[in-house]
Amino acid sequence: MDKDGMRHLLKEHNEQGWEAIWRLSDKPPWDNGDVQPLLKHYLEKGALHLPEPNRNVKVLVPGCGKGYDAIYFAKMGYSTTGMDISPEGVRLATELAEGVEGVQFKCADFFVEEEEYDVVYDYTFFCALPLERRGEYADKMKRTVKQGGVLITLVFPIKEELVDGVEQGPPFGYTPELYKDILGDGFECVLDEYPPITTENRDKKRMNVFLRKEIK
Numbered sequence: 220m221d222k223d224g225m226r227h228l229l230k231e232h233n234e235q236g237w238e239a240i241w242r243l244s245d246k247p248p249w250d251n252g253d254v255q256p257l258l259k260h261y262l263e264k265g266a267l268h269l270p271e272p273n274r275n276v277k278v279l280v281p282g283c284g285k286g287y288d289a290i291y292f293a294k295m296g297y298s299t300t301g302m303d304i305s306p307e308g309v310r311l312a313t314e315l316a317e318g319v320e321g322v323q324f325k326c327a328d329f330f331v332e333e334e335e336y337d338v339v340y341d342y343t344f345f346c347a348l349p350l351e352r353r354g355e356y357a358d359k360m361k362r363t364v365k366q367g368g369v370l371i372t373l374v375f376p377i378k379e380e381l382v383d384g385v386e387q388g389p390p391f392g393y394t395p396e397l398y399k400d401i402l403g404d405g406f407e408c409v410l411d412e413y414p415p416i417t418t419e420n421r422d423k424k425r426m427n428v429f430l431r432k433e434i435k
């Protein structure tokens with residue numbers, strides 16, 4: 220399946236389109252077959268403002284797909300939930316995680332689940348959502364990241380100019396500036412940089428870390 224095939228299914232079936240995609244291919248166009256190298260780099264460097272790994276720290280990876288990154292957080296010692304709306308995606312992730320401790324996969328809609336986490340990591344979830352859900356995403360993120368908690372966003376794909384309604388996606392482009400605007404008050408940006416290591420599409424990615432502000 221190529222990008223156009225994927226977009227066509229999502230246009231036809233909205234959210235159910237994700238399940239259709241996962242059923243047609245266990246390696247859809249975005250799937251890179253391994254943990255995101257930039258997550259690995261930053262996490263191992265200790266540059267993500269994360270609490271020391273322990274199983275009391277709850278990490279969420281929304282729109283986790285096959286769960287490579289969720290599995291990685293669990294292997295680093297965090298108690299991790301990979302969440303995906305597609306039952307087939309969750310089945311594949313669960314299969315991949317066999318024998319790994321500290322990770323569970325949940326078939327759920329990010330917008331409907333009501334649970335708080337210490338850390339949320341978003342890679343290619345925000346850009347997968349229809350443009351009109353971006354405000355809702357920010358509201359939900361505020362309820363999902365605990366006060367004092369951390370939101371990690373690996374921004375991809377970066378586009379300098381967005382023409383809402385005209386752009387084809389997913390992935391729908393955005394910039395760190397736009398993401399910050401959408402999040403609004405409630406989050407403090409503590410890291411925003413182009414990745415220091417070479418990876419595929421490096422110039423189209425930027426690592427962002429936000430702290431959820433404490434409400435006094």
Ligand SMILES: C[S@@+](CC[C@H](N)C(=O)[O-])C[C@H]1O[C@@H](n2cnc3c(N)ncnc32)[C@H](O)[C@@H]1O
Pocket residue numbers: 234237238249250251281282283284285302303304305308327328329330342343344347
């Ligand atoms: C572009 S894929 C990215 C997957 C994964 N993050 C990766 O990089 O391999 C987006 C994923 O989000 C899931 N998804 C879409 N809408 C969702 C929602 N409302 N709640 C949870 N998962 C959702 C899709 O099923 C799909 O697996």
